[in-house]
Amino acid sequence: MRNRILIFILSALILLPAYAQNRSIKFQEGEWNSILKKASKKDKLIFLDCYTSWCGPCKMLSRTVFTNDTVADFYNKNFICVKMDMEKGEGPELAKKYNVAAYPTLLYVNGRGELVHNVTGYQAPAKLISEGSTALEGTETLSAYTQRYDNGERDESFIRKYIDKLSKAYVPKLQEKVATEFISTFDDDKFYTRDCWQIVVYNISDPMSPVLKKMFRDRNRFYQIVAKDSVDMFLDYTFRNRIGKYVWNKPKTSKFNETEYNNYLQYVKGIHNWEKKPQYIATLYTARHWIDGDHRAMLDEMHNALRYGIFNDDAKLSYIQGHIIQLCTTDNQTLIAEAYEWMRQIADEYPMGYYRSEYMRLQARLLTAQGKSDEAKDLEEKARKVRMTQ
Template sequence: MKKVCTAIVCFIGLVTIAQNHKIEFAEGNWKTHLSSAGKANKLIFFDAYTTWCGPCKAMAKNVFTQDAVANYFNTNFINVKYDMEKGEGITLKDKFGVSAFPTYLFINSEGTVVHKIVGSMTAGQFIREAKNALNPEHTIYGLAKSFEASGYSEASAIAYLDALDKAYESDRRSVVSKLYFDRLEKTSLLEEHNWKLALKYLNNPSSNAFSYLYANRSILTSTYDQNEVDRYFQQVFFSSVYRIKNAYAKNSGIKEAKENAQAIRKLLAENNDYSKGVLAKLDLIEYAAADRWDLYTKKVDEICADTWFYNKSYVAIEAANDLLSFEQENRYKKVLKWADIIRKRNPDLFTQIQLAELRKRVLKRQNKKRKAEVMAQKEKALRKEAAEKMIMTPPILKD
């Protein structure tokens, strides 16, 4: 997006001579903020952040303090901010489904989210999105209405999908992309224009359009860049598995999750380089959802024993960390056994960090504080080594 500065904003900046040096956030509880928004007839600008979020800090320091941003937000909104891991923020995080940081919500006095954006951006982009929030036709809610009213036209679909992408609403984006692409003539999906749109927007494996594209991937790879085609299908499958897992974790959207899982199993009935990993992840998700930890641990045992997974230890490591999250104390020894199996394969530095972190988490849960601290120091040293070698490191998990 391009940086913008309207004449009005510039004029205000000159007249006030940088009167506002930062966005001013109101004090009080959520009920008070809703009341204030109603009395002032304004939307609430809601900054959802955490103390460890780097982009959150960068936005607060570099964007919230710019005069044009401060003037615009202080004039047009009731500004509030909540740490999503403290106090009332914990409840509001669940209420509004915040899953990434920073998330910026624009909420009316009735408590309904009318617009949403996620991630850091420039001051110009930030003001532009704030203006969208004040224009009913440009909010996510308004774009949804336009999409339906237009009969799912291309222009309305792209505008709506773009907004959903900015809002990190991958579940809704999946539904909308299916509605749009499944209305197109199947053969037209192979044409360059629609293929480029599918690359960007179509992320639903239960879509008839996606199934058609996957069945005709040989035509796609002979016509377009093969690496791009392969990456697209892998990305859709893996991101869909993540959404399925998230749906079970939230106990929301289970019907669609099951439809996507069924579609993935059908499409990947014929083995390829990544199908085994995708299907294994699906099995683990469904075993956990059914509370079948006997089948879950058996599956991880199979993964660790299968030579195909030799260089794909991430599947077992993720499964082990998930098992810890479900507090399966009687299976902690199993986790350490899996870690030993992976360690004996001489893993790369990235995987060594994951294993050290996994062991640290298990030892803490076993209340073996001294050993846990030793493992924590090992993890720290490995992360430092990776940084010095400019090697990517895995994200730090909560203990």
Template structure:
């Protein structure tokens, strides 16, 4: 008996030791009141980082689950800030959201505890790299949102400043500000062939009708010789996904052009409900080994998705869409994307329910909604609330 007791004590001791050794990955949020957070930040001589969120905000949940939990994000934010999560629609969060002019979610606010004034703000879903840059910018006065906005309004236009201004506005999806600053950068003598300028152009200046895209098209050989064919072709490919067939035919022969030509014709045929012609072209594209099939799959799945969510879609076309989704589910290299398989299963279920006589072949568990639990087959997280309906005034 004594041996058993000793064994249990040793086991509990070892579990406790390992628990203490287990690192706390990700951002560690302080859960006290706002006043307590202010006092904590003063005592530690840190800024307060606030994640303003709501319980129905999908991007908020995505950031919480996919970015805030990363070890390198936690290492930086836990060292530099007192971190707080505040529900903008509950408790003291309602007043704080109003005080700090929060009107979209997620909004990230960095506050000086001494004055309780905002020194930097950002928003929206961000990549881990963007979010790390957001935190680093809060610590550098020349990179803070208020400074950048004020200096731009004064007409400041030196190259390094404009690059910083563009990067900040790109991170919060203020595309109009990005375009204005990029125009200023080019007027100051910047060249698209310069690597740092091309990087900004590639990431932020979109569409085929702007003069910069046309400059690349007209000087295609020069750009290829300076930057490399893969780099230039990738930009042309990304920007012409929604171009017309006529526009595509006028462009140089870049890698991905044939794939985009397939997609623009397929989408036009589906929109016009010319399903037989669309099916012929789709199957030709699926068998065409000269195009990047993984890129085709990623783009084509949105065409299929648009069809099976439309309640007016005829059963015959839904049946064809099921075969396309089968191809996508079987051939996608992205094994981490469960939506590919959920979309296929959801369409099969819908197709079965719309097929006359299916109730005689398939069990009631397929034909009817589940008796208990969730009624919809969905990838929507269970802990994501429904967005409240705003009453019209």
């Protein structure tokens, strides 16, 4: 019966006329606790649209999907609908409670405040109705799958569906954990396959994962399954992704795990026959100075690393950008002025085009950090024109 109803709704949606819609989802206002009480009293689920003011897909969802007649009728009938800016009011607290880390995130919550189902990203009208139907029906929700997993269910088809649901809901840590546990059950015949490669690429990104350590160690075997460039590019991404955690660290608000850092550094030092290893080590050393608050040592480390010539143009720019942008957030005007002159010298190494424009943009950031906003705007405009020059 549920499938027949859903098919009818989706068919109606496809046949909607092209002219303007008249109805929209009615979002209710009030404190979260009062919304929960209302949901409990009416025995309805809450549909919570988690958005931010700067989120483009959030605005598109509100403008083109929430105003769709069929969507509006379905949600107004079946849910208590609420919109909340996750950066204002009760938003930050709810974002933390429900682990909201991407926008838009759409939550389906019961009157007890328990998360029943969730999905992340822009949803077309038919897909949003489908997700709402899933939340109402109950057996195919993310929470139902999590409960089954916690109860020990490990059937392969179930695990694959569960990983897919975690991906759509943007629960990366749990997604990686489940995928890692799943692949850890593979024998070698199943591990060294394109299927395994696909699972890893879409679900695992921590180079310290035992799965990725094995894949890196035996990457030559994957070269026979997937193009070498694709394998190397993915592995490089995982290393850099982990390193980025330290480059973009916010010492004032983020707790630094020294043991974790040292373990990763030692692992990187121990890898063999990987040409980008020196880049990783140099970046980790530089990032550590940033985390320790020694900005003088950070700039000195950058100078030393560049003298060794271990970075090509793209890697060099990425390495410099991360640390210079971080330097701009400090109040060390002496080092900021020094860095500005250094970026000017590097920009002069490129007569025109992309790289010159990017180093000019870094100069503009450093000017802004010095309070020279007008000069920064002028330089940004010049950088834009230089970038267009071939």
